[in-house]
Amino acid sequence: MSDAENPDDRPVKPALARGWRRRCPNCGHGPLLVGYLKVADHCPVCEQEFRHQRADDGPAYLTILIVGHLMVPLIHLFHSRLQMEPLIMATVLSVLCVALSLYLLPRIKGAFIALQWARRMHGFGHETTGTKPIAQES
Numbered sequence: 001m002s003d004a005e006n007p008d009d010r011p012v013k014p015a016l017a018r019g020w021r022r023r024c025p026n027c028g029h030g031p032l033l034v035g036y037l038k039v040a041d042h043c044p045v046c047e048q049e050f051r052h053q054r055a056d057d058g059p060a061y062l063t064i065l066i067v068g069h070l071m072v073p074l075i076h077l078f079h080s081r082l083q084m085e086p087l088i089m090a091t092v093l094s095v096l097c098v099a100l101s102l103y104l105l106p107r108i109k110g111a112f113i114a115l116q117w118a119r120r121m122h123g124f125g126h127e128t129t130g131t132k133p134i135a136q137e138s
Helices: 012-020 058-081 086-118
Strands: none
Touching: 012 086, 058 086
C-alpha cells in the first residue's frame, strides 16, 4: 500500500510548515513552544499532547550544519573580495552567526517535532487526546 492510500498518514508538508512557525502540527493554532525552546505539554486548542517528542540534539546539530554552510562562503567573500580587517570580519561574522543560530534553532526544533508527529514517531500515533480533526488554514 502506498503512502497516499494509507488513511493513518498525516500530511507532512503542512505539519512541517506549522512546526516551523512554532505552532501545533495538528491544528496550526496553538503554541508548540513555551518560552524559547521549552516544548509545551499539550496544545491548548486541540489538546494534542507533545510529551512524546524526542527532538534532543537534532535541531542543534542541524542548526550548526546550516549556519556553518552559510558562514563559509561569507568568510571567503569577506576575506578575498572585500579584504576586510580580521577584527572587523570576526566581529561581523560572529554577530551574524549568533543571530542566525538564535533565529533558526526554535524553528528547526518545531519542524523536528512536527515531523515526529506526522510520521507517528515516539508514541504520537497512540495518544487518546488530540484527536480533533486538523483545521483548514486560511
